[in-house]
């Protein structure tokens with residue numbers, strides 16, 4: 188690296204870190220996460236993935252930080268092209284991954300006795316603040332095959348989360364919000380920091396209907412982007428060439444899609460416990476996280492994300508069947524099905540359509556495409 192490039196990079200890094208310290212840490216007392224003092228190597232591994240994804244997907248300077256905070260949160264810092272993930276969010280990813288591994292085991296061995304802290308207890312499991320690495324009962328950390336599956340789930344969920352935040356940057360949600368906040372339709376006044384730091388889980392602040400629809404639309408746009416590239420990023424780790432070469436490519440694409448679909452369904456279900464979203468104009472809890480899953484599935488069908496019409500339909504059938512069976516099995520009840528079915532309530536359907544109606548205002552012209560290139564697979568067909 189040339190000296191001038193090195194200096195420019197250092198200036199960028201200094202200004203991002205100064206911004207984060209001033210706008211976030213000064214209010215909350217949080218700090219950057221010290222990787223050397225974490226209980227497990229997975230924190231460092233996810234940090235590497237985060238840095239790598241930001242470098243690969245964001246044009247120009249970008250940065251990624253893990254923050255030492257129990258908040259279940261992730262954020263995109265517009266203007267600085269930075270992505271932040273809070274430790275509390277990683278813990279939720281770990282708890283979701285543990286439940287997914289537990290579901291596999293319960294599904295395979297319905298009569299076996301083993302530790303399942305989530306079973307009949309999801310509300311506690313997803314809302315409890317800490318994932319205890321030292322707990323001897325956490326068999327998914329101590330058995331080699333389970334640990335491998337646990338890591339694979341955690342990495343997959345993390346990749347989706349990261350790409351979602353990058354999706355906000357990519358679709359210029361910071362700039363678009365500044366533009367919109369100047370228009371008459373918005374009743375929600377924003378200061379610069381609110382525009383620049385987009386958080387993964389909103390706090391249910393009072394907003395006009397137009398603003399609320401816009402905020403849900405932004406989530407859907409970022410999800411569409413994230414899911415498309417999650418499929419690409421996870422292909423090699425889910426279905427390694429060394430084990431799957433020579434197999435039917437269309438079937439592998441469908442399987443790859445199905446596993447990613449299972450992962451995002453599990454994550455959104457976990458989010459729905461962690462912070463139920465409400466819509467003040469309706470009496471019932473508003474199933475925003477469910478709508479995000481529904482929207483990912485709709486967009487995937489439209490874009491034929493598994494590489495072709497047939498593959499995508501097959502992949503989705505595999506995905507839906509898998510996540511429904513596994514999540515019901517993990518929980519020990521039908522809560523997931525009940526949650527999934529709230530999409531059918533007419534008021535929810537109507538609201539979902541309204542969100543879809545404004546999605547175009549928050550998307551780039553070419554939906555879900557990276558700035559610099561079309562990926563050759565599987566989207567060129």
Ligand SMILES: [Zn+2]
Pocket residue numbers: 351352355385386387405406409
């Ligand atoms: Zn978001």
